Amino acid sequence: MNEFVKAVLAAHGGLERFRQFNTVSVEVVSGGGLWPLKGLMMDSMPRRQTVSLHEEFASVTPFGQPNWRTNFRPERVAIETTDGEIVKELADPRTAFAGHTMNTPWNPLHRAYFNGYAMWTYLTSPFLLAMPGFEVEESASIEEDGEQWRGLRVRFPQHIASHSEYQDFYFGPDLLLRRHDYHVDVAGSFPAAQYIDGHIEVQGLMMPTRRRAYVRGPDMKAVRDLLMVSIDFNGYEFRD
Template sequence: MSLLDDVIDASGGLAHWNGLSRFTLHLSIGGTLFDGVGRANAFKDVTAEGSTRSQSIRFTGISGGTHSGSFQSDAITIETWDGKLLRFWRNPSLAFPHSSSAVLSDELHLVFFCGVAIWTHLSSPFLLARPDVDSEELPSTKDSWRRLRARFPSDLITLAPEQVFHFDPHGLQRRTDHDLFGMNVVHCSWAHESFGGVVVPTLRRARRLDRDGTVVAKPVLMDIEIFDALFE
């Protein structure tokens, strides 16, 4: 079996994933990317409901519980808790500048950023099985983690068009490297749990990566904690 086959099986299997259509998460998102623009509590203790088959996710309870925000590939919306439309962004783009503060201070951009991050986090590694995703295995690391470099098609919105995924000897995704806001970043994932047969890393932290490959311990740029998940 190929590395991709191994990691997909370790996460629950492609046949099982393809039989699902929806997910619901209870989670919190934080980190210095949010703190630095006055959004420290914008995604604390929120509900996210989305599709496993298309890039679509809706956050309820953002901005202190007063707003909802939805991410789709062709539109971002901000609404009141009872569904009144407040703001709308058609055909959003992840053409981020080098400064995160220029983006994440705006609530529409923040929903977009979190939507992309959470949807791809939840959909990996099944996302890598798409026929339009170009992947190749790289040499293993010194700690025996196997690696895949993935190049994503332009019609799939991701945080970076090229990313390197690291998997431990059990086939579980433990790290992802890519460029973001002019930095090299590394997302470390752990505390995997099975929810209805889908294995999900419930903790994820993004840190800066030095040019020599050293992970900078602080600050934590993005911190994701998934408390519960339901797949249907």
């Protein structure tokens, strides 16, 4: 692990502190233009998102019905009741996105898979940089709002489901995560620039309260008229 990565993790509370916990849950409100493109209804009702911090697992409740939740792992996604009864499930879910474009409709299992891997990525960043199989190297800085944000290019391992194999993370002068770039492979591989802010301290770890993902233009700039996903976080809780 290079010195910049060590400094980034320290700024977010430190790897030792992160490893003291096994899960994090948080209240989430989502919006943005991606959902109408996918033929999905999105409301402003808060939902509770839970992810495992050291293996790729995620669940959100409620999902579709008041007593339904998701159960996501890279090799399988399911919608189940809060008592654990399976409503729908799909093995090898990534293959279900073959040939998709940005506006290909999604069914609830598509949405559950996307939500699962995306929220796991977001809620474990930047600590996932220290997980086995992740390849990290420092990349060129970018200028945003008169600041220089230092970059890390990250190659995700094959066993981790996420937006794309290569993703870029950018950190402000305080070394907190400010921007996250990737291609959304499950939606035609469109380029995205996601901005992260509103960091607060939660049980010794620095966590954002806002994420806003835009289509990224060829000049590396976010197309501000094309807000694809908005996420607001509230009420974080880490558990061991």
